[in-house]
Amino acid sequence: MASRHSRSAAEIQRLKPPRHRRGWLKGSFRLQVMLLVGVLLAAMLLAQGAYLNHRKAEIISDQMGQRALAVALSVASIPELIAAFDAPDPMATIQPIAERIRRETGARYVVVGNTDSLRYSHPLPERLGKPMVGGDNDRALLHGESYVSEATGSLGDAVRGKTPVFDGDGNIVGIVSVGFMLDRVALDVGEHTSLGWWLVGLMILLGFAGAYGLSRHLKKVILGLEPYEIARLAMEKEAILQSIHEGILAVNRDGQITLVNQQARRFLGLPPAHEVLGQPIQDIVPNSRLLEVLERGEQQFDQDMWLGDHPVVVNRVPVNHEGEIEGAVATFRSRREIVELSNALNAASRDVDMLRAQAHEFSNKLYTISGLLQLGRIDEALALIHQESERQQAQMTFLMKHVGDPVISGTLLGKLTRARELGVSLEIDDQSSLAAPLTTTGQEVLMTVIGNLLDNACHAALQSDRRNEAEPRVRLFFTDLGEQLLVEAEDNGPGVPPEHVEAIFEEGFSTKPGKHRGIGLALVGRLCREHGGTITLEESELGGACFTVALGRSLCRALEEPQ
Structure with a gap:
């Protein structure tokens, strides 16, 4: 668990930004979201606007070219202009017609030339009779095609519509070139696409405003936390969930x-x-x-x-x-853990009560000895001291001789003192023996089994009708001879009613009044099942109940195993 906590702390530390950047990162999540969404939206709008405006510019340029070609086709089909090619002075007829059409259509120039590309019309009169410039007349004069081209003429870069002039016999007698200057085309394109760019700019501003609103909303939803703080909280939550009991x-x-x-x-x-x-x-x-x-x-x-x-x-x-x-x-x-904790607390409480009882008992004896000494009854005082010492020594000698485990010896000694305080005569059978050393688990199990059986037996003995019995009695027998550890506790109490025999080992069931009962025998039964043993109930020779517990030898330590 400690390693998990240390790993989580290390991961959180790596997620944290450097200390000197924390001030710059304050509010950075909102800024990052706004910039990310805004820039992405702006890039998409700019790309789409550029494409649409480019397509619009192409369409406008193409329309200008088609317009120039349409004007050229109209000029080339005028009968007077066709007939003027056979006149002695074609320019006298063609120049007025071309200039009138140029002014009416808004073209930069309407140039009519013969098959040698010599001009019969031009916006600048001084250039009449001179060769046409651009070098793109062959398709019209040689192949009879009508087309749109971009070239640099005498007046500058222009988009031009060119078409041949045919006579009545279908022969090519000249060429018509109508041009719109590219700077004029660019101006028209700019006028038509400027609104689109303004709309793109407006949408970008609205996009950044929306991104700002979205970032504020997200920041509110995540309670104002930064991403690394969210990651830290997530890891802390996971560590807490996995570590709690x-x-x-x-x-x-x-x-x-x-x-x-x-x-x-x-x-x-x-x-x-x-x-x-x-x-x-x-x-x-x-x-x-x-x-x-x-x-x-x-x-x-x-x-x-x-x-x-x-x-x-x-x-x-x-x-x-x-x-x-x-x-x-x-x-x-x-x-089970709650029950075990309760039992541990009860055991501690019992130990405290036992020590209090011992202190009270010895205090009474000391007062008695003190009184005898004050009365001058030295022999009686010495006799009382020897009697108490012999009784205590006899108990200690028996336990040291028949019980090899000091924990169990201490438990039995405490129960003897507690029984004496309660007024119950607790007898340990002389044939009892527990010489094999116990494992740590064996100590805990046997201490719990003996303690609960003796507590229940003492309580039952105190409930007996005392008219026919001199005193409450409890007898304990234990042995480790054979294949199992045996513990037998019997009393002269009222016994267990037949209808309660099956339920007596269920947790929470008890014939005693009050809360928090029905734990001891259920705990003993569970320990028996866990360690390959059994618990049985039968009638005692003393007249009450007799509980017999059998436990597996796995609770004993091997003889060669160090203690």
Whole structure:
């Protein structure tokens, strides 16, 4: 567990930014989201705007070229212009016609030339009769094609529509070239595409505004945390869930497992978490009752249940969000551990009571001895001292001779003192023997078994009707001879009613009044089952109940094994 915590701390430390950058990173998540979304949106809008405006510019340029070609075709089909090619002075007829059409159409120039590319019309009169410039007339004069081209003429770069002039016999007698200057085309393109760029810019601004709003919303949703802080919290949560001693099991609204920690998998004997997550809770833990919590939305606290052969205490609560049940969580802890802790506390309490009883008993004896000495009854005082010393020495000698384990000897000595305080005559059979050394587990098991059996026997002996008995009696016998360890405790109490014989070993069942009862015999029974033993109940020779416990020899340490 410590290594898991250290790994989590190391991972969190790596996730944290350097200390000198923390100030710059304040609010960085919101800034990063805004920049990421805004830049991405701006790039998409710019790319789309560039493509659309480029296509629009191409369309406008093509339309200008087609317009120039349409004007050229119209000029080439004018009868007066065709007839002027046979006149002695073609320029006198053609120049006025071409200039009129140029002004009406808005073209930069309308040039008409003969088959030798000599100009019959031109916006600048001084250039009449001179060769046409551009070198792109062959397609019209030689092949009779009508086309659009871009070339540099005498007036500059232009998009031009060119077409041949045919006479009545279909012969090519000239060429018409109508041009629009490229700077004019660019100006028209700019006028038509400027609105698109303005719209793109506006959309980019709106995109950044939306990105800013989105970043603020996300920051609010994640409670103002930075990504590395979220990662740290997630790892801390995982470390806490896996390290706590309680089992945790969570499901969503559909009853599918969403969380199971290591302790829960150990309790339930489940495979690794990735094989369990997403599975229906009814298939994995049929008796979890989490579906009831999902349906009713009721909280259930400190509920007893069994997980396999393990008794547990369960808490179940629904997960609510805005009034809707989103899931349910169950936490459970081992009831055996609670019982064992309670027994340990009871044992400590009994030890304290035993020490208090010993102190009280010896205090009384000391007062008695003091009184005898003050009265001058020295012989009686010495006799009382010798009597008490002999009794204590006899008990110690017997335990040292017949019980090889000091822990069990201490337990028996304490029970003898406690029984004497309660007014119960506790006898240890002279044939009792426990010479084999015990393992640590054997010490704990046998101490628990003997302690609980003697406690129950003393309590039962005190409940007996004293009209026919001089005093409450309890007899204890134990031996390690044979294949098992045997412990037998009997009393002269009222015994166990026949209807309670089957239930006497169930946890929580007791014939004694009060709370927190029904633990001792159930614990003894469980220890017997865990260590290959049995516990039986029969009638005692003393008239009450006789409990016999048999335990496996595995609780004894091998003789050659060091103690």
